């Protein structure tokens with residue numbers, strides 16, 4: 001059986017971040033202000049903690065300032081909304097990232113909607129979801145946006161292809177499917193109530209795994225020649241796809257690490273600089 005070609009997210013992300021760093025430096029030179037991204041974390045989801053650390057490192061290297069707000073797991077929706085309202089009104093903050101998940105007791109939608117549309121660099125508000133779904137200009141959800149960039153880079157045109165998205169979260173699965181639909185794919189969403197996941201995945205020309213279950217998707221369910229995008233990021237750097245067996249059947253596959261993850265950060269930084277430029281009137 002032939003081996004799939006790797007989709008190198010690290011390499012593409014590095015190029016995007018280099019370009020973003022130049023834009024950030026240019027903005028600083030023209031306005032005296034560096035772009036600033038605020039991150040809000042409620043509780044301590046392990047993937048979120050890793051993400052904050054990596055995002056801060058990359059931001060610093062790209063000339064983007066970080067402001068980190070860490071709230072206890074007991075924070076109420078009202079307290080979180082108040083924090084986001086304050087950041088939305090703060091002219092020194094250009095982008096806001098509210099980490100998901102944020103605990104069962106929090107009304108996640110109310111919290112996302114408290115982010116000012118012009119600062120929604122993670123693409124989580126209804127306003128961003130709508131523009132993204134209609135293929136109009138606006139901020140995209142970072143992971144789905146990064147996935148589309150990777151597909152473009154490897155000349156995968158979703159048009160007319162069967163895309164199966166496993167997972168339907170507000171930040172990942174749902175917008176990923178909408179971006180693929182906007183690119184004319186025939187999209188199927190699978191989730192925890194899906195009856196026969198294997199049967200659905202076997203039909204896919206493009207599989208997007210966005211579940212949070214280590215190695216849930218196995219090679220035996222991959223259609224020969226399919227493109228496999230693994231957005232999962234589980235403990236121990238393990239994706240949602242069983243990489244070894246899937247790579248034997250796929251034509252292209254993203255590794256974990258080094259696939260979707262770096263693309264998420266690159267998209268976030270790029271959108272933060274775009275937001276800052278607009279707010280600074282450049």
Ligand SMILES: NC(=O)C1=CN([C@@H]2O[C@H](COP(=O)(O)OP(=O)(O)OC[C@H]3O[C@@H](n4cnc5c(N)ncnc54)[C@H](OP(=O)(O)O)[C@@H]3O)[C@@H](O)[C@H]2O)C=CC1
Nearest residue numbers: 047143167168169172191192210211212231232233261264
């Ligand atoms: N690489 C990156 O940049 C990023 C990676 N991630 C990673 O992606 C994964 C998913 O994250 P996120 O979307 O936030 O997770 P959520 O927990 O918010 O959503 C998980 C989704 O998977 C579905 N699901 C759960 N179990 C199954 C199952 N057995 N079969 C089919 N579907 C199932 C759920 O269905 P239902 O809706 O019915 O509950 C839900 O829609 C995680 O590993 C996370 O760490 C997340 C963001 C960015």
Ligand SMILES: Nc1nc(=O)c2c([nH]1)NC[C@@H]1CN(c3ccc(C(=O)N[C@@H](CCC(=O)O)C(=O)O)cc3)C=[N+]21
Nearest residue numbers: 047048051098099100122171233257258259261262264
């Ligand atoms: N509102 C919101 N938006 C998010 O985009 C979001 C979130 N909440 N909550 C947490 C998850 C997780 N996440 C990751 C992003 C990049 C890597 C990443 O770059 N990982 C490296 C691994 C680096 C390493 O661990 O050595 C890679 O895959 O190569 C991982 C995880 C974004 N998330």
